[in-house]
Amino acid sequence: MIPGDGIGQEVVAQGLKVLSAALPQDVKLETRSYDLGARRWHATGETLPDADLESLKNHDAILLGAIGDPSVPSGVLERGLLLKLRFAFDHYVNLRPSKLFPNTPTPLAGRPDIDFVVVREGTEGPYTGNGGSLRTGTPAEVATEVSVNTAYGVERVVRDAYERADARPRKKLTLVHKNNVLVHAGHLWKNIFDRVGQEYPEVTTDYLHVDAATIFFVTQPERFDVIVTDNLFGDILTDLAAAVTGGIGLAASGNINPSGAFPSMFEPVHGSAPDIAGTGKADPTATVLSVALLLQHLGYEAEAARIETSVAQDLAERAGDTPRTTDEIGDALAARVSG
Template identity: 65%
Template sequence: MTTYRLAVVAGDGIGPEVVAEGLKCLAAATEGTDITFETTEFDLGAKRWHATGETLTDADLEAIKGHDVILLGAIGDPTVPSGVLERGLLLKLRFELDQYVNLRPSRLYPGEVSPLSEPGDIDFVVVREGTEGPYVGNGGALRVDTPHEIATEVSVNTRHGVERVVRYAFSVATGRERKHVTLVHKHNVLVHAGHLWRRTVEAVAPEFPDVTWDYLHVDAATIKLVTAPASFDVIVTDNLFGDILTDEAAAISGGIGLAASGNVNPDKTGPSMFEPVHGSAPDIAGEGIADPSATVLSVGMMLDFLGHKELAQKVEDAVAADAAAKVAGGAEGNGPRSTSQVGDAIAARIRG
């Protein structure tokens, strides 16, 4: 019997709605196995902030550290000043738990819709740096709300931080069929950070002689994601470029409702955290219509991370089959389904 301690942070907006379905599918995947998940729910997010003014206390953080993995729904609410929860809770978790790899795969499942006329065989993964870049909060504002206001947001890139995520990206590539890494940055303008990234890739690449690599400026990368997405295998990039590219990647490969992610601490000095790429979607929160597929796929990534490859594959196959059936019509495809109907349908497929 293997028991994992799972911290659940459902969060705001559609977070709790999609997390319920993620947990439903996790139960389906582990049913009849000797694997169990003991869950602890953490009441974090807008409601807690309104009640106490707290985002993530030291005690919360310590309690979360006592878990093997984390499942997170979404953080952010229009009633809370922008950035308070995003920085004080979500980014604090990623930073404090040293989740320096933000792993975001994109796969266009057979039969799934893409807005592209010739999407080809989309199957790539973005390895987004998770703890540095412009996200570190290094900056400030002077003469606020005057005509002379100055705001800075300084991107921090350390050799240590860049090297570890670049090495991780190459190690991901070496296990994939095409074994190719594309570094995405903007070193024609961001010459300090960009050249650090370029030199780091040049230094790490020889450790992986079977992996080829190339470079794209981020603006050109946004073009190629739309015109030739099938040409990508592994993209490695900084925190902000990775954030933007992965929403674009979601949009071309089935939509944001299917985009999963893992905030991974490969050194295992803290728990890794799995969450959909999307946010709290205040525009549809409470309506029971959010697509839980991305959260279920994130549960699959969590199982894969824990070493349960077969279970992870089962979960991914079930989501892919559900998506294909939805597009083709038929039982699951007749009209819009509720969040829990989608969760039920995927759970049933997982059970087989």
């Protein structure tokens, strides 16, 4: 566990409660909590020391809360810890399912049937740190942030998305990019998408520019089944996906290393929410659903399904309720899962 910063600490505690409640009696759960994030940085100046990185390799999976704190310069922890982990453990599939559970509020008219998954590339794009600045702090400052897209990196994530689409009943895969403007990266993505698609004749394909995709996330989200996209577009789209499916407090994710060479890492889509940290207002459901993804990844399908059912029941009964605290929601979910 890497609880991290802000509400990360609060929601991971609830995730652990539910994980413990979900596992069969004969499975011994061993956990270690890593003190990484703002507190550690202030104390030692470290973000992710090699010793911790090495040690993290020994776990079956990682549950992360959130990284980032207003007391630390923006980017230091996000890059030096969170992205460093995703890159070091080659988490090239950033899996972000979106489902509108019954009775969950949505700002969308007509309660569309939303059930899609975004496969966000996790190791490339504009997030690699390939850039720099010249004449920093002067009126002539120039900054670059160059998006890196390799045929190797794009093909493996596109292939993963086709596999997922092929395994789902609707078998539909949408590529989201911006190949009308980002022609170099965009055409590399589109060409690979089209070529790999020939191996999946059952999968219906579609292409949308990212700006148009945001329209359809709001006006016609039911059109999506599996979406594959780059690191930055996927980041932005999945906050929007969360907003239309009950809110950011429900959105789960998995940073997957499909080869199993390194542990995969599961975390809510949201950040450390400094505006509500310490108030008990953080919804731990996103973390609990991330625990379900973790269990599914490790082969505990039935346990993962029980968590999802418990969340669905809890959400169905939430409507009109007085708001509960982070802890109360965690306790209620753990009770449902074990009962």
